[in-house]
Amino acid sequence: MTARLFECGLAALTHRGETESGDRHVVASFDRGALVAVIDALGHGRDASRAADLAAEVLARHVNEMPIDLVERCHSEMRDSRGAAMSLASFDWKLSAITWLAVGNVTGVLVHAEAQANARVESLLLRSGVVGYRLPELHHSLLPVSRGDTLILATDGVCSDFTKMLPSAGEPQPMADRILGDYASRDDDAMVLVFRYNGPS
Numbered sequence: 001m002t003a004r005l006f007e008c009g010l011a012a013l014t015h016r017g018e019t020e021s022g023d024r025h026v027v028a029s030f031d032r033g034a035l036v037a038v039i040d041a042l043g044h045g046r047d048a049s050r051a052a053d054l055a056a057e058v059l060a061r062h063v064n065e066m067p068i069d070l071v072e073r074c075h076s077e078m079r080d081s082r083g084a085a086m087s088l089a090s091f092d093w094k095l096s097a098i099t100w101l102a103v104g105n106v107t108g109v110l111v112h113a114e115a116q117a118n119a120r121v122e123s124l125l126l127r128s129g130v131v132g133y134r135l136p137e138l139h140h141s142l143l144p145v146s147r148g149d150t151l152i153l154a155t156d157g158v159c160s161d162f163t164k165m166l167p168s169a170g171e172p173q174p175m176a177d178r179i180l181g182d183y184a185s186r187d188d189d190a191m192v193l194v195f196r197y198n199g200p201s
C-alpha cells in the first residue's frame, strides 16, 4: 500500500579480501512512516558483520520508535559486540518531516527537490561515538520534507566528497550506483542508500 510513497536505491562493496561486510541498511515502513538507517560496524570482516546484523535486527524489531530510543536500544544490546556507527532517519508521512540522528560517521544528507529559502542540501550532524561502547549526548532534529526530496546515507568507505557533487535529479538506484562507483574505496566496506520521498503530493 505504501510502496509508492518512496523508492530506494542501494549499492555496496565489501572490503578487499573479505567475504562479509560490516555495513548494513534498514528500510522499513510502519503505519505512519518509515525508518531508514545505515550501520557501519567497527572494523571489517566477520565480527563486524555480526555486530552489524545485531544492530539491524534491533532496528527492524522497533521500526516505529524514534531514533534516540532506537540508538539507546542498540547501545544496550550491543555491549558485547564490536560496536557500530549508525545514522537513522524516521519519516513521518503525516507531519511531512523526518527526525534524524547520527552516532559516528555515517554521512547523511537531505537533498531538497524544490529550491527553497534554506539550503538545497542539508547535512546530518555527525556526533562522535560508538553505539555499544560510548554514546554522545543524543539530540535529534526534525526537518520538513516535500515530494521528491532525497535522503542519502553513506558509510565512510565512500568518500564524503560525494555530497559536494550531488545531481539534482535521477532515479535512486542509478544514483546509488554512481556515487559508489565514483567515491568508494576498496579499503573499507562501502554502502550508499538513496531514499526518495514520493508523496503525498
Ligand SMILES: [Mn+2]
Residues within 6 Å of the ligand: 040, 155, 156, 157, 188, 189
Ligand atoms: Mn567503515
